[in-house]
Amino acid sequence: MVSYILRRIVATLPVMAIVALFVFSLLYIAPGDPAVVIAGDQASPADVERIRQSLGLDRPFLVQFGTWVWHILHGDLGTSIFTSLPVSALIAQRIEPTLSLMVITLILTILIAVPLGVVAAWKAGSWVDRTIMGFAVFGFSVPVFVVGYVLAYVFALELQWLPVQGYTPLAQGFWPWLQNLILPAVALGCVYIALIARITRASMLEVLQQDYIRTARAKGLGQRSILFIHALKNAAVPIVTVIGIGVALLIGGAVVTESVFAIPGLGRLTIDAILRRDYPVIQGIVLLFSFTYVLVNLMVDVTYTLVDPRIRY
Amino acid sequence: MPVPQGLVIAPQLPDLLLPVKVRRGIFGFLRNHPTVAVGGALLLLLVLIGVFAPYLGTVDPTALAPAKRTRAPSADFWFGTDVLGRDIYSRVLYGARVSLTVGLSVAALASLAGLAIGLVSGFVRWADGIVMRFMDGLMSIPPILLAVALMALTRGSVGNVILAITVAEIPRVSRLVRSVVLSLREQPYVDAAVASGTRAPMIILRHILPNTMAPMLVQATYICASAMIVESILSFIGAGTPPTIPSWGNIMAEGRALWQVKPYIVFFPAAFLSVTVLAVNLLGDGLRDALDPRMAKSL
Numbered sequence: 001m002v003s004y005i006l007r008r009i010v011a012t013l014p015v016m017a018i019v020a021l022f023v024f025s026l027l028y029i030a031p032g033d034p035a036v037v038i039a040g041d042q043a044s045p046a047d048v049e050r051i052r053q054s055l056g057l058d059r060p061f062l063v064q065f066g067t068w069v070w071h072i073l074h075g076d077l078g079t080s081i082f083t084s085l086p087v088s089a090l091i092a093q094r095i096e097p098t099l100s101l102m103v104i105t106l107i108l109t110i111l112i113a114v115p116l117g118v119v120a121a122w123k124a125g126s127w128v129d130r131t132i133m134g135f136a137v138f139g140f141s142v143p144v145f146v147v148g149y150v151l152a153y154v155f156a157l158e159l160q161w162l163p164v165q166g167y168t169p170l171a172q173g174f175w176p177w178l179q180n181l182i183l184p185a186v187a188l189g190c191v192y193i194a195l196i197a198r199i200t201r202a203s204m205l206e207v208l209q210q211d212y213i214r215t216a217r218a219k220g221l222g223q224r225s226i227l228f229i230h231a232l233k234n235a236a237v238p239i240v241t242v243i244g245i246g247v248a249l250l251i252g253g254a255v256v257t258e259s260v261f262a263i264p265g266l267g268r269l270t271i272d273a274i275l276r277r278d279y280p281v282i283q284g285i286v287l288l289f290s291f292t293y294v295l296v297n298l299m300v301d302v303t304y305t306l307v308d309p310r311i312r313y
Numbered sequence: 314m315p316v317p318q319g320l321v322i323a324p325q326l327p328d329l330l331l332p333v334k335v336r337r338g339i340f341g342f343l344r345n346h347p348t349v350a351v352g353g354a355l356l357l358l359l360v361l362i363g364v365f366a367p368y369l370g371t372v373d374p375t376a377l378a379p380a381k382r383t384r385a386p387s388a389d390f391w392f393g394t395d396v397l398g399r400d401i402y403s404r405v406l407y408g409a410r411v412s413l414t415v416g417l418s419v420a421a422l423a424s425l426a427g428l429a430i431g432l433v434s435g436f437v438r439w440a441d442g443i444v445m446r447f448m449d450g451l452m453s454i455p456p457i458l459l460a461v462a463l464m465a466l467t468r469g470s471v472g473n474v475i476l477a478i479t480v481a482e483i484p485r486v487s488r489l490v491r492s493v494v495l496s497l498r499e500q501p502y503v504d505a506a507v508a509s510g511t512r513a514p515m516i517i518l519r520h521i522l523p524n525t526m527a528p529m530l531v532q533a534t535y536i537c538a539s540a541m542i543v544e545s546i547l548s549f550i551g552a553g554t555p556p557t558i559p560s561w562g563n564i565m566a567e568g569r570a571l572w573q574v575k576p577y578i579v580f581f582p583a584a585f586l587s588v589t590v591l592a593v594n595l596l597g598d599g600l601r602d603a604l605d606p607r608m609a610k611s612l
């Protein structure tokens with residue numbers, strides 16, 4: 001198993017290299033001179049030249065890429081054009097709210113979606129199942145910021161149960177921190193809940209037809225122990241896979257959710273960077289998120305071998 | 314007919330399994346699959362709204378009227394007016410054009426590109442490893458971020474939005490096509506075709522391509538839905554359709570600052586966007602159930 005895990009870790013290296021190459025060459029794929037693109041429409045030739053110099057755009061492509069990768073391996077993601085601060089410092093300042101939001105959403109999603117999917121599979125074909133699956137289609141269709149505005153309007157503006165916007169660092173207490181994150185997490189989790197409820201139902205339906213479930217029933221085991229111990233455990237692999245893949249939805253959605261709820265996280269940093277055409281910042285964020293995504297899915301793969309003794313490579 | 318002595322006629326048993334009613338033609342298909350009918354009808358309605366936007370009691374969606382700023386919905390301004398006094402009803406109706414254009418174009422382009430890449434990768438063994446590693450890398454970048462990064466580098470225009478979202482969607486389609494191709498390659502009829510000396514292009518055209526159509530069609534509807542959402546997100550965060558063109562994301566972005574006091578500016582485009590995406594998703598779910606009966610009850 002150790003050798004499998006090691007091989008799996010080694011296998012992610014080329015993927016990460018391709019991500020890095022792609023993120024780096026985006027600048028060259030886009031039409032026009034990269035320095036002019038970054039400088040924007042109102043830049044003077046001197047500005048363009050300064051940007052060309054500071055980003056090293058006057059050197060050959062491979063040399064640039066090599067230097068860039070070398071710096072990244074040393075934890076240096078470059079320097080923001082607009083603020084002249086290191087990108088890694090900018091990211092470090094903003095990472096707490098985003099990370100908090102994503103973790104809370106992940107927990108909330110799993111707590112809601114998995115039981116919903118299990119119940120839907122258990123009551124397959126009934127009105128309970130149809131209602132849950134109807135909500136799932138709905139969850140897929142309503143964009144994250146729409147859910148966000150509706151939630152904020154109802155629970156924050158009208159009912160005044162929760163704060164409308166903003167973020168309180170965890171250092172200022174658990175409840176104030178959580179209070180600000182509940183609505184954004186529900187909004188962000190909507191699509192994710194729909195996705196995971198669906199896959200849980202599908203995976204459970206398959207497992208519930210197996211012989212050992214019939215045996216468990218015949219032994220007279222309770223419904224709950226059959227569903228959650230015999231069935232869910234065996235249905236876990238596809239569910240965990242989709243939880244891993246769905247992290248991409250979380251990352252993309254976080255950018256928007258943060259802007260709806262005025263949370264000063266990486267999403268806000270991304271939007272500011274786009275408006276200022278601060279390309280090194282965008283590059284750094286995309287790279288960070290992509291690597292996170294690859295690592296999450298690596299962890300998912302590794303957990304299989306721990307959870308499911310049938311999987312041996 | 315007289316019954317011979319000693320024989321007992323079997324009693325008439327009720328049919329346990331009622332015969333499946335076969336309905337033919339396009340209307341028969343729609344009656345068998347109400348989700349397709351509902352989704353398709355809603356989508357058609359929205360397409361018509363987009364096409365005939367100028368004739369539906371709209372005014373110029375970009376006409377400024379500073380004297381009539383932020384009016385609440387009324388008989389004159391059905392959906393109210395925005396910060397610059399523009400009629401939101403007209404803007405929302407014209408906005409349907411952007412969303413639908415982006416959704417349908419991305420679905421078509423991503424399907425075609427994904428189909429080509431998937432077929433090559435599924436059929437040309439040496440290319441498979443390289444292409445799929447590249448797609449793995451591309452897939453590791455969350456699609457919205459990839460589109461954002463691409464848009465940050467180009468001038469905002471509907472064409473660039475379409476291209477950016479297409480690039481982000483291609484890996485998923487090519488993976489799907491590749492997996493279908495790989496399973497089809499093992500089919501006896503493909504072996505038979507190979508054995509009888511059919512050339513690879515002909516096998517692809519005759520045996521592989523037609524079988525990829527059903528999953529592709531279903532996938533295309535999901536891509537269309539996701540493209541419309543990504544477009545609105547890009548416009549909403551200021552990296553999408555230029556602000557001069559009324560799109561649902563743009564209208565919401567402009568209403569964002571005022572949403573606590575004038576929620577209707579955000580509400581109407583949001584409602585239209587959600588209904589459109591819902592229509593496309595219903596269509597997709599219905600098509601999936603109709604085209605692949607094995608999937609019908611499981612997902």
